[in-house]
Amino acid sequence: xxxxxxxxYLPLGxxxxxxxxxxxxxxxxxxxxxxxxxxxxxxxGVPYPEGYLNPEKTFVFNHSAIEEVIHLGFVDEEEVIAQExxxxxxxxxxxxxx
Numbered sequence: 001x002x003x004x005x006x007x008x009y010l011p012l013g014x015x016x017x018x019x020x021x022x023x024x025x026x027x028x029x030x031x032x033x034x035x036x037x038x039x040x041x042x043x044x045g046v047p048y049p050e051g052y053l054n055p056e057k058t059f060v061f062n063h064s065a066i067e068e069v070i071h072l073g074f075v076d077e078e079e080v081i082a083q084e085x086x087x088x089x090x091x092x093x094x095x096x097x098x
Contacts, residue, residue: 044059
């Protein structure tokens with residue numbers, strides 16, 4: 001079985017709208033795991049333009065849940081290095097699951 005995998009995470013600061021969502025979210029974290037359930041998620045975001053309000057207004061989601069990228073966040077040399085690190089991490093996860 002072949003699995004479709006996104007090659008890059010979106011940069012921090014990216015503004016997205018999720019499927020069936022009406023509120024835009026700003027990505028402020030990537031590649032995380034919920035402590036309680038050990039579920040892995042691609043992103044953590046907060047409502048835009050409000051930003052972080054409290055833990056109940058923080059959302060975790062995967063790339064597949066994104067309907068629209070409204071604004072792409074900042075990309076520089078450090079972001080390119082981070083993308084390489086994320087890809088190595090993702091490759092290790094896929095190898096372990098296989």
